[in-house]
Amino acid sequence: MLLLTIFVDGVVYASWLFIVALGLTLVFGVLKILNIAHGSFYALGAYAAASFVGWFASLGLAPAWSPVAMLLAAVAVAAVVAPLTERGLLRAFHGRDEVLLVLVTYALFLILEDVTKLIWGATPYYVTEPYMLFGTVEFGVMSYVGYDFVLILVAVVCGLLVWWGLNRTRSGKIVLAVIHSEEIASSMGVNVSRIYTFAFMVGVFLAALGGALTAPMLSVQPGLSVGVIIVSFAVVIIGGLVSIEGAAIGALIVGFARALAVHTWPDAELFSIYVAMAAVLVFRPQGLFQRMQARKI
Amino acid sequence: MADRSPRAASVTATALAGLGLLLALLALGFAMPGWLLLLSTMAISHGVVSLGIVLLMRSGVVSFGQGMVFAAGGYAAALAANHLGISDALVLILGGGLASALLAAPFAPLLARYRGIFFAMLTLALSMVLYGILVKSAALGGSDGFNVGRPTIFGAEIAAENANFTLYALAVVIVGVLATLSRIYGDSVRGLVSMAIRENELRVEYLGASVTSAIAVNFVFAAFLGGVGGALTLLALGHIDPAFSYWTASGEFVFVAILAGHHSMLAVFVASFAVEVVRSFSNLYFPNTWQLAMGVFLLVVIRFLPRGLGSLWTDRRTRAGARA
Numbered sequence: 019m020l021l022l023t024i025f026v027d028g029v030v031y032a033s034w035l036f037i038v039a040l041g042l043t044l045v046f047g048v049l050k051i052l053n054i055a056h057g058s059f060y061a062l063g064a065y066a067a068a069s070f071v072g073w074f075a076s077l078g079l080a081p082a083w084s085p086v087a088m089l090l091a092a093v094a095v096a097a098v099v100a101p102l103t104e105r106g107l108l109r110a111f112h113g114r115d116e117v118l119l120v121l122v123t124y125a126l127f128l129i130l131e132d133v134t135k136l137i138w139g140a141t142p143y144y145v146t147e148p149y150m151l152f153g154t155v156e157f158g159v160m161s162y163v164g165y166d167f168v169l170i171l172v173a174v175v176c177g178l179l180v181w182w183g184l185n186r187t188r189s190g191k192i193v194l195a196v197i198h199s200e201e202i203a204s205s206m207g208v209n210v211s212r213i214y215t216f217a218f219m220v221g222v223f224l225a226a227l228g229g230a231l232t233a234p235m236l237s238v239q240p241g242l243s244v245g246v247i248i249v250s251f252a253v254v255i256i257g258g259l260v261s262i263e264g265a266a267i268g269a270l271i272v273g274f275a276r277a278l279a280v281h282t283w284p285d286a287e288l289f290s291i292y293v294a295m296a297a298v299l300v301f302r303p304q305g306l307f308q309r310m311q312a313r314k315i
Numbered sequence: 316m317a318d319r320s321p322r323a324a325s326v327t328a329t330a331l332a333g334l335g336l337l338l339a340l341l342a343l344g345f346a347m348p349g350w351l352l353l354l355s356t357m358a359i360s361h362g363v364v365s366l367g368i369v370l371l372m373r374s375g376v377v378s379f380g381q382g383m384v385f386a387a388g389g390y391a392a393a394l395a396a397n398h399l400g401i402s403d404a405l406v407l408i409l410g411g412g413l414a415s416a417l418l419a420a421p422f423a424p425l426l427a428r429y430r431g432i433f434f435a436m437l438t439l440a441l442s443m444v445l446y447g448i449l450v451k452s453a454a455l456g457g458s459d460g461f462n463v464g465r466p467t468i469f470g471a472e473i474a475a476e477n478a479n480f481t482l483y484a485l486a487v488v489i490v491g492v493l494a495t496l497s498r499i500y501g502d503s504v505r506g507l508v509s510m511a512i513r514e515n516e517l518r519v520e521y522l523g524a525s526v527t528s529a530i531a532v533n534f535v536f537a538a539f540l541g542g543v544g545g546a547l548t549l550l551a552l553g554h555i556d557p558a559f560s561y562w563t564a565s566g567e568f569v570f571v572a573i574l575a576g577h578h579s580m581l582a583v584f585v586a587s588f589a590v591e592v593v594r595s596f597s598n599l600y601f602p603n604t605w606q607l608a609m610g611v612f613l614l615v616v617i618r619f620l621p622r623g624l625g626s627l628w629t630d631r632r633t634r635a636g637a638r639a
Contacts, residue, residue, distance in 0.1 A: 116432050117377045124566050128610035255436045289447030292440040
């Protein structure tokens, strides 16, 4: 029974992480930025979801509409924030050292942290209606909240959609070409800067969606962004920062490590994740799915 | 003196310059009001932690987990003060440094295999593991941390009205000596090999120097500096909590290191002082948006001073050298 609980908790946690980490991977793949501000976009998604669900309710729509409100919230965050940050800020630092870019996004993270507080204040928001929308699921004597399983479904759909978009569509293949070599892609006539904005937008959307989906499960308040970003870093580092499969397996490893710790040794919850990451890196220094790199002489 | 090598002469020159600067800062301390003394003490004790990152940056890697050694030094000193009855500030500070170096040593050969983002994230993970342990350990006060009393110096009590100046002087002397030593180390053969690693690792290997051992040694040295900074901060604040090891603390140390650039050791302290000033003033004048102010400040610096504050004077020297 304990094993089943650990398994379900692990998969649920992993699905949520996967949605966020997928966006992080995509942004890193295309723009070569390990984005600390991804956590802020996640928090923006959660806040926007809280506002949109409240707004829908005030319009007199039934609670069944709240998933639509959450989706709209994520779209709104991506449409407003992504072009602003990518075109207005990140472009100025394009091509700089990877570690320096981490610091640029750290600055952005600090700024967005205060901006969120300025817009929504410091008091927590509660949007619990959507959480009970899907009833409960019974497994023998255990019962689980249906919402958790919807979360798994959404994660799978996101992963498949991004995979399909990248590998089976024309524009996806152009994105892959830019990931492989930005210079050659641009010399073949690809509008690289448009691809950057597009990929960044999808990345922000995934972060905001992750936040929006989490909003009903906890109180939306300052500090959301800090927790999520370090965990999703662990996920993408385990995965090797390059692929959807990597992000998925990284999310599952972290999810199970955390679920195992929560149910057997709760005090270790916080660092079980990092121990898992360190364990993977000891054996695979570049993550599980490493990209080949030519050595420069 | 025919047997004096140019190397020995340059070491003497560096040591004298360091000593001169140290005395000047001490003299300046007499003229400072209390708040500026405390602010400078914090700038110096945080700066020495960033100095460790700068040493690592010179060998091409950036540690995002300097908070780990910062916290380790602080906790070691705090525990020694409260449980071993050691109250001498000098012993506590150097002991904090040693404890951090000891903690970092087993990880050094392992971490030396990683570069770039992976080095940064692995060090970050280590610091977060320590944070997780500290938050959960009831014996160490959990997330609230605990307090320590005022230290003594050479067996003498420090009077309350002199406390600010004494700690400032202590920080100036210890960190001044360490920074001078770092400068001498940076100009030594190993220090220069580190700079070469930053430029091109493979060539360094082909020339017969060990890249991993250079990075490992730099990591342990950086840990010692971080521990000293942690112990100094502890004594200045009289309090310690797990936030010392949180990733945002490490982020600020990297911020100062990037702000300083990797060419000048002195720039680290100028940068650290600038950050402390910006932080205190934005805390005072925009209490709700000080993070926003820090973020904007950071972006402006990265945008307009890409090679750090140090480039303001080292670049001029290089240009002058090129003309000559």
